[in-house]
Amino acid sequence: MHEASRPPDPAPSSAAIAVRSLQAHEHARWDAFVDACPDATFFHRAGWKIIMEQGFGHDSHFLYAEQDGRIAGVLPLAHVRSRLFGTSLVSLPFCVYGGIAGGSPAVRLALDDAAQALARRHGVGHLEYRWREVEENAPESADACWLQKPLYATFRRPLRVDAEQNLLAIPRKQRAVVRKAMSAGLHSSIEHDLSLFYPIYAASVHRLGTPVFARRHFSLLRTVFGTDCDILTVYHGQQAQASVLLFYFRDEVLPYYGGGTPLARSTGANDFMYWETMRRACERGCHLFDFGRSKLGTGAYDFKKNWGFTPQPLPYAYQLVRAKALPEVNPLNPRYALFIRAWRHLPLPLANLLGPHIVRQLG
The missing domain is CATH 3.40.630.30 (Gcn5-related N-acetyltransferase (GNAT))
Known part of the structure; x- marks a missing residue:
């Protein structure tokens, strides 16, 4: 199987790490990094910032760590506000994969620290990373209390x-x-x-x-x-x-x-x-x-x-910020069984009209 070429060797750990927010003129630069980063996925591409903001109306925070003038790691995030299910900062809503891609342990930790600061500043219920494979990418933070909820493969x-x-x-x-x-x-x-x-x-x-x-x-x-x-x-x-x-x-x-x-x-x-x-x-x-x-x-x-x-x-990881427990937004949850049965009986045109207003809150 063809493997993506690896990005250049990480800069020395002594090099300063700056965490920045992706700007519109930097999409090509971001995507060049993602395309070369072995643990990045399609859902790390810069285009998802447009999808989150223009398609769903969610504020996005596409963070990248810069070291010696080059991108060393990326973390796409979106802020989901839901009257039904609370608020969350997720990497990445409506996507099956996410989390931090690339970087040395120091780079990953810098991105994670920035994400946790954002989560606290916005007062979200929880922070969520949709890792595809967590072992190599998880930030080595002794302070973080990450929860796991085996739900998907x-x-x-x-x-x-x-x-x-x-x-x-x-x-x-x-x-x-x-x-x-x-x-x-x-x-x-x-x-x-x-x-x-x-x-x-x-x-x-x-x-x-x-x-x-x-x-x-x-x-x-x-x-x-x-x-x-x-x-x-x-x-x-x-x-x-x-x-x-x-x-x-x-x-x-x-x-x-x-x-x-x-x-x-x-x-x-x-x-x-x-x-x-x-x-x-x-x-x-x-x-x-x-x-x-x-x-x-x-x-x-x-x-x-x-x-x-x-x-x-899929080892998705969750960190509670203001919430006391993770929301059970899952169609297998018995509390949603009645909603599912009722939705099936809605006339299709009405379901198609109402559906987008509900689904944007699910993430």
Whole structure:
């Protein structure tokens, strides 16, 4: 598997470390660091500052540590204010990964100190880092009291160069579903607008009892990330049955927002959608498939395991600031069961109108 080139060796520990806030003219500089930093992710990119501010109306604090005139580490943060769930400073809301990327222990500690100072200054309930892998990146602060709440796992696996090898790497039972969909004549296309994707996605999350993002959110993602954000749609004849919005980062592909019509389950369109994502990603030169996070004990978690992916627990870390306990913002929480049932029964147009106002408070 291709590995990103490592950034230059860290400056000596004696060099002064300055923590600064990302400015509009510095996006290219920030992204150059992120692209070269092995532990950075797509969700560390500077474009998420635009998404947080313009898409959700959340104040953002994209911090970077500078040493000897160069960026040595980054920490993207957003301030989520919610009347329903309290306030938090999160790296990063609506994203599966976050936290500090890059840097020596001193650099990471400087960024963490700055984040904790921000959290106290704004009086948030808690500070949250969405680590993908915490061992190498966690700031070595003896004073911090970090909490863990095992809730999610991520699913990542290398891709082979040859499409047939990737197909054979799928467990037999799941592979049979994909082959059946192929035989049924399903095919895919890369789309350049949201006209098919959004109605399929919105209806799909409504059936799950989940508030939907605004259409503008996806339009903004396409604008901000350009060719690193695609939409793949699966058809049976001329009928669109499933659609997914993809992210590309270095040599990785991340199918991030996906949905299918009620017919997609019987035709295998949902399964075929992820297969086509793999196949097309290989053609693009990708070497890693990131299936994203799922909650432990859910159908989505089992679905990804059925594809032969090994779950990797996500070690998200939380530090209480003003809150006495972490909020249980989780659809598996029994207290939300009634809300989920009621949301499913809302007329779809009304759900699509109300959903964006609720989902922006979830993070």
